Amino acid sequence: MIRFIDERWADILFRSYQHGSLVIQSLILATLIGVGIAVLVTTYRGLSPAANAISAVGLTIPSFALLGLLLPFTGIGVVPSVIAVTFYAVLPILRNAVVGLQSVDGGIIESARGQGMNAMTIFWRVRLPLAWPVIMTGIRVSAQMSMGVAAIAAYVLGPGLGPYIFTGLSTVGGANALNYAVVGTVGIIVVALLLDALLVLFARLTTSKGIRA
Amino acid sequence: MGRLAAADREDRLLLIGLPILIGVVLIGWIIWRAVADLDDIEARLLTPASVLELTWQHLVIVAVCTVIVVGTAVPMGILLTRGPTRKLSPPIMGLANAGQAAPVIGVIVLLALLLGFGFWVAVLSLTIYAFLPVLANTITGLKGVDRSLVEAARGMGMSDMQVLFRIELPMAVPVILTGVRTALVLLAGAGAFAAFIDAGGLGELIQTGIVMFRYSVLVSGAILVALLALAVEWVGRLVEVYTKPKGLS
Amino acid sequence: MTENHTDTGAQIELIDVVKRYPGQENAAVDDLSLTVPAGETVMFVGPSGCGKTTSLKMINRLIEPTSGQILIDGEDVTTKDATELRRSIGYVIQGGGLMPHMTVAENIGLVPGLLKWEKRRTRDRADELLDMVGLDPSTYRDRYPRELSGGQQQRVGVARGLAADPPVILMDEPFGAVDPITRQRLQDELMNIQAELHKTIVCVTHDIDEAIKLGDRILILKQGGRIAQYDTPEQILSAPSDDFAADFVGSGSKLKQLSLLRVRDLELVRPVTCRVGEDVDEVVARAEEAGEQSVIILDERDRPLEWVFLRTLRRHSTVTDPERELHTVVDHRSTLADALDSMLVSSHGGAMVTEGGRYIGVISYDTVTEHIRSAQNGES
Numbered sequence: 001m002i003r004f005i006d007e008r009w010a011d012i013l014f015r016s017y018q019h020g021s022l023v024i025q026s027l028i029l030a031t032l033i034g035v036g037i038a039v040l041v042t043t044y045r046g047l048s049p050a051a052n053a054i055s056a057v058g059l060t061i062p063s064f065a066l067l068g069l070l071l072p073f074t075g076i077g078v079v080p081s082v083i084a085v086t087f088y089a090v091l092p093i094l095r096n097a098v099v100g101l102q103s104v105d106g107g108i109i110e111s112a113r114g115q116g117m118n119a120m121t122i123f124w125r126v127r128l129p130l131a132w133p134v135i136m137t138g139i140r141v142s143a144q145m146s147m148g149v150a151a152i153a154a155y156v157l158g159p160g161l162g163p164y165i166f167t168g169l170s171t172v173g174g175a176n177a178l179n180y181a182v183v184g185t186v187g188i189i190v191v192a193l194l195l196d197a198l199l200v201l202f203a204r205l206t207t208s209k210g211i212r213a
Numbered sequence: 214m215g216r217l218a219a220a221d222r223e224d225r226l227l228l229i230g231l232p233i234l235i236g237v238v239l240i241g242w243i244i245w246r247a248v249a250d251l252d253d254i255e256a257r258l259l260t261p262a263s264v265l266e267l268t269w270q271h272l273v274i275v276a277v278c279t280v281i282v283v284g285t286a287v288p289m290g291i292l293l294t295r296g297p298t299r300k301l302s303p304p305i306m307g308l309a310n311a312g313q314a315a316p317v318i319g320v321i322v323l324l325a326l327l328l329g330f331g332f333w334v335a336v337l338s339l340t341i342y343a344f345l346p347v348l349a350n351t352i353t354g355l356k357g358v359d360r361s362l363v364e365a366a367r368g369m370g371m372s373d374m375q376v377l378f379r380i381e382l383p384m385a386v387p388v389i390l391t392g393v394r395t396a397l398v399l400l401a402g403a404g405a406f407a408a409f410i411d412a413g414g415l416g417e418l419i420q421t422g423i424v425m426f427r428y429s430v431l432v433s434g435a436i437l438v439a440l441l442a443l444a445v446e447w448v449g450r451l452v453e454v455y456t457k458p459k460g461l462s
Numbered sequence: 463m464t465e466n467h468t469d470t471g472a473q474i475e476l477i478d479v480v481k482r483y484p485g486q487e488n489a490a491v492d493d494l495s496l497t498v499p500a501g502e503t504v505m506f507v508g509p510s511g512c513g514k515t516t517s518l519k520m521i522n523r524l525i526e527p528t529s530g531q532i533l534i535d536g537e538d539v540t541t542k543d544a545t546e547l548r549r550s551i552g553y554v555i556q557g558g559g560l561m562p563h564m565t566v567a568e569n570i571g572l573v574p575g576l577l578k579w580e581k582r583r584t585r586d587r588a589d590e591l592l593d594m595v596g597l598d599p600s601t602y603r604d605r606y607p608r609e610l611s612g613g614q615q616q617r618v619g620v621a622r623g624l625a626a627d628p629p630v631i632l633m634d635e636p637f638g639a640v641d642p643i644t645r646q647r648l649q650d651e652l653m654n655i656q657a658e659l660h661k662t663i664v665c666v667t668h669d670i671d672e673a674i675k676l677g678d679r680i681l682i683l684k685q686g687g688r689i690a691q692y693d694t695p696e697q698i699l700s701a702p703s704d705d706f707a708a709d710f711v712g713s714g715s716k717l718k719q720l721s722l723l724r725v726r727d728l729e730l731v732r733p734v735t736c737r738v739g740e741d742v743d744e745v746v747a748r749a750e751e752a753g754e755q756s757v758i759i760l761d762e763r764d765r766p767l768e769w770v771f772l773r774t775l776r777r778h779s780t781v782t783d784p785e786r787e788l789h790t791v792v793d794h795r796s797t798l799a800d801a802l803d804s805m806l807v808s809s810h811g812g813a814m815v816t817e818g819g820r821y822i823g824v825i826s827y828d829t830v831t832e833h834i835r836s837a838q839n840g841e842s
Contacts (some may be wrong), residue, residue, distance in 0.1 A: 049222035056227060057234070060446045061439045062402025068419045068435030072428045144314055151316035155423070162318075169322045169409060178326045185319030192314035365559035368524055368632075369573050369622075370549030383563050458563035460606030 004179040012161075012183060019160030020191050022078075022153075023146045026085040031139060033086070034093030039123070041094075042101040051098060055091040063088060063149045081153035088149050089142040096138025100131030129208055136203035143199060147192040151184070161187045224450055231447040235440050242436055251429065258421060258430050264437070270413035271441060274332070275400045278339045282396055286344050287389065290351025291377065302352065309345045317342045317403045325410040335412035339403055343396035350392025354385030387457050394449030401442040405434075415441065471662025472535035472629040474498040474521060479530035481516050481687070490516045491687030494530070498679075500629075501660040505667055505677035507710070513687030514666045518632055521664060522551045534630060549576055552631035552661070557639040558619030560607040566592070566618050567603040573626040591621035596651060596819070613644035620652065624659075633665040637672065643789055646800050649675055650793035654818055657795070670711055674699070674721040675797050682707050696722055720798040720834070725815055728798070728833055730823030735760050738767070740781045746772050756810055759784070764820040766791055769810050791816055792825070798833075801825050 005012065041051045067084050074080040104127050112126045154162020164184030171177045246259060257263075293302040321338040328334050358381045366380045382389075408416030415438045422431025474497070481491040491513040498504045506514040519525040521532055523544045532539045539547055560569050570588040571579075579587070589599040595617040607615055616637060623631050636652075637645045649672060656663065667673055673680045674695040682690040682698070684706055691703040699722060702708035735758045736745040749757050749772055759767040759781055768784040775781065790808040792801045794817045804813040805827050812826040 049226055052223040053226040053230065056223070056446070057231070057443065060398050060402075060442045062405055062442050064402065064405045064416065064419060065435035065438040065442075068422065068431045069439075071423070072432060147314060148316040148318075152318055155318075162316075165316070165319050165322050168326060172326060172330075178323075181319065181322045181326055185315060185323055188316050188319060189311070189314045193311065196314070361555060361557075362559055362561060364524060365553065365555050366561070366572075367545075368519075368522055368548055368553035368555070370545045370547070370551075370576055371572075372545045375576070380561060384561075460561075460563045460565070460608060 001179055001182070004176060005183060008183075012187060015159070015161045015164070016187055016191050019147070019150055019162070019188065020195060022081060022085060022150050022160055023089075023143060023191075023195065026082055026089050026146055026150075027139060027143055029082075029086045030089030030093055030142060031135075034090045034138070035097045035128075035135065037090075037094055038097030038101055041098055048098055048102070052095060055095050058087070058091045063152050064155075067153060067155070078159060081150065081159070084153055085146045085149050089146050092141040092145065093135065093138040096141075097131065097135045100134030100138075101127055103134070104130045130211065133203065133207050133211060136199065136207070140196060140199050140203075143195050144192055147188055147195075151188055161191070224454055227450055228447070228454065231443055231450075235443050235447070238436060239440055242433065246433070249429065252427075254425060255427050255429050258418065258427070259433055264418075264433075267413065267415050267417055268437065268441070271401075271404050271407075271415045271438075274335060274339065274404050274407055274412065274414055275397065275445070277336050278343060278400050278404075279393070279397055281336070281340045282343045282347050282400075283393060285340075286347035286392075287351050290348050290355065290389075293348075294352055294355040295373075295377075306349065306352070309348060312341075313345050318406050318409070321406050321410060330410040330412070332407075332412045335407035335410055339400055339407070342403055343400050346395040346399070347389070347392045350388050350395075351385070354388030354392075355381055357388060358384045383458050384461065387453065387461065390449070390453045390456065394446065394453065397445045397449055398442055401445045402438065404441075405438045470629070470660045471501045471631075473500040473533075474630060474662060474664065475531075475533040475536075476517070476521075477531040477533070479517070479520060479532060480528045481513070481520060481525060482528045488686055489528075491520070491527075494687045494689070496681065496689070496692065498662055498664060500535075500662055502678040503656060503663040503665065503676055505665050505673035505680045506683060507667055507670055507673045507680060508683035508690070509685070509710070510668070512683040512685055514681075514683050515634060517683070517687055518634055518664060518666050521630075522548045522553060522632055524548075549573055549626065550628050550630075552623035552626075552628040554619050554623035554631065554633040554636045556635040556637075557612070558607070558615040558617075558622075560615055560618055560622070562607050565604050565606055566597075566610070569607070569618060570622045570625050572622065577626055579626075587625060588621075591624055592618075594624075594655060595621045597621075611644075612640045613648060616640055616644075616648055617651070620648075620655075624655070624661075628661070630662045630664070633663060635666055635668065638668070642803070645672075646792075646796070646803065650796055650800075652676065653795045654793060671721055671797075671799065675800070682710055720802065723798045723833070724794070725792055725796050725798065725801050725825050726794040728825060728829050730815055731812070731826055731829070732823045733758060735821070736781050737762070738781050738783050742775055742779055742781060745781060746775065758814060758821065758824070760821055766814045766816065766821040769808070769814060788814075790814060793817070794822060798830055802827075802830060805830075 037051065041047045063084060066087065067080060070080040070083055074083060108126060108130070109122060112122045117125065150160050151162040151165060154160055155166060161184045164180045164187070168177045168179075168181030168184060171180065251259065292298045293305060317338070320341060321335065324338045325334050328337075362384075363376060363380060366376045371379065404414050405416030405419060407414045408420045415434055418430050418434025418437065420434075422428065422434055476494050476496040479491060479494045480489055482489040494513075494517060506518060508514045516525055520527045521534075521539070523539060527540075534551075560566075561572070564572075567585065567588040570591055571584040574584040574587055588603060592599040592602055597614060597617055602610070602614070602618075607618070610618065616639070620636065623633070637648050640648065653676065665676065667676075677695055679692065679694055680698050681692045684690045690710070691698055691707040693703075698707065698711060702711055733756065734745070734749045734752050734754055736748075737760055745757055749755075756769060756771045757775065758769050761767055761783065766788065768786060768788065769790060770784070790804050790810070790812075791814045792804050794815050801813050805811065805825075810824075811828070812824045814821060815823050815825050
């Protein structure tokens, strides 16, 4: 095992980086989309059950099935991976952003308005900062899910650590089959935990001290 | 239908919308299957008998896993919220949360390489995968029961067992069931990976479709797995709405 | 203790009771000895952290004493199985502590169910108790707690505590979660029930007025469960044992004495009454003959419904039930302080007085102020 890792050190690192990078890029995209939709949904209140229902249905659709559905349209490679990962990443973020934005106390908004803030200022200075911890929780959930989805995306030849798992599977009985599977799986766990730690740190830095738990 | 009217709007949308969505897509697929011009391989893979057989295998895997998960995770959640075992709760939950970062496909492949291919190894890996949501929700649900009510129940002379079964569990049921539904949906989706280690299920269509470059087979498999997951979600929500103790809002 | 009907409560004795929590230097309750006579109501009061709730919960062993003995009817509570013991002791907590997933009747029937009463007997008992706490059984028995107001929930909580007819009832701030007017009502009802049943009641409260009103005796506790004073309300008000007790009671206030005097100690006046369905003209004639501007409407069971001015009454040709919530009714066991509170919301300069729910007369503002004045004069 140690020899196995030693020989492929550079490749493993590069793949870990790819895996993390795919997830992070998708997460950024998903945050923009999720928060954007949430703003719409909380502005037009009647939409929020529909948004929640759609995100529930979305989370129900298995990632493997979604990749299968995307494949004929996008072909093999990075694009379906990014689409699939982003698709899932949006859902928890959307859900939490709706909850977070809706739970901002009406009295606070009222008082902000009373001080002459317009809707834009209220969003950036009041609603978003107050909803931020809840949104960050959603982003953390998304990050963890995305790690797994990215691994499955490897089956359609996306980048990252996933292919190690499938190499392990396809060389079953071979000397390195288990090594491949272990490195792929453990590698993803390590990247996931690292990213989670980063997100916790990021959440701390971007959350007002006044509302930090 | 009083229960349905009392459910929140999201539940109502899903309870009514999901069967329509499932029905429309399923009928669409059946019509496509009947009229599509399929080659030999496609036609052989997509005969009604083979599709039903794979669906059945898929359902069996999901059902067996669910029974094992509920049968182990709920008692464990109960143990971790009382008595001396309560102290174990934080480390076990920490471990379980970290373990959740493991990709399910990695767990399946690893266990298959270690223990061999087949049905029971698929069941084992999927059970591990679906264990956490049920455990976490059981603990959350039980901890969410108002302590003063538990004390009131003890003060009236209920034994620990009576408090658990008549007060705590009924009040925790909605939260536990949400965990079970989450687990079921995860299982219905992840069940597709069973095909990778020769344990059958609808995943075989997706896998064969990809390997043989037959998009029709691939997409059929994907649609059927998705429909199955949606159907499971629907049943889960229905059970939740109808089993919620009446006095709980 | 059996499930047979018990007419009176049982004596409770605490002997050198100590509760010490591990890791804490001072005992929560240090060497408490106390006798609660059978059939009496004893109120535990004291600042937070004085050990009053701890002492209460040691009686039904929700908290196990570190040392000492607690006897109920001469029997050591530790010799019994804890759950068996608790089934024989009523327990009422703040807000009612109702199980949200059970109906009102199921909540009341919990302990009878544990004691394996017959279904029918349990159901009849629930109805009987609902009636006793002033809730119509047919309306309320199948409701869930969240469909009740705070005061109604608390009433059901009291009914549940009485369900198996225990000789001893423990109450932990029973009326702490309801508004003042409802609280006064609930206190009145509890006094009525107690007058009938003579249970031994131990009740923790932070409200000294409640203690004075409800208690046959009051136990004032200091930090660590040490007794500052254990005596009747009269003695505690007139002769506090030390500065602590005096401060706690807020002595010197003449108004506190109002809490000692009961409505029944004063003379009641009897204005004209009428019943639902009577002819208005006749009633008005009767009232005018007596030289009065208002009458009191009673229902068929002599319960007061409303106190109305004649001009309001004239809007209909027969007397009708106004179906309004009454705020100006006090029980004859109520304190004068309560009566004054009620009069403040009355436009008739008085409050209607009931005994066991039945109207017995009116206590007027003038009577009360006259009484206070003469008391003051007599003292100076």
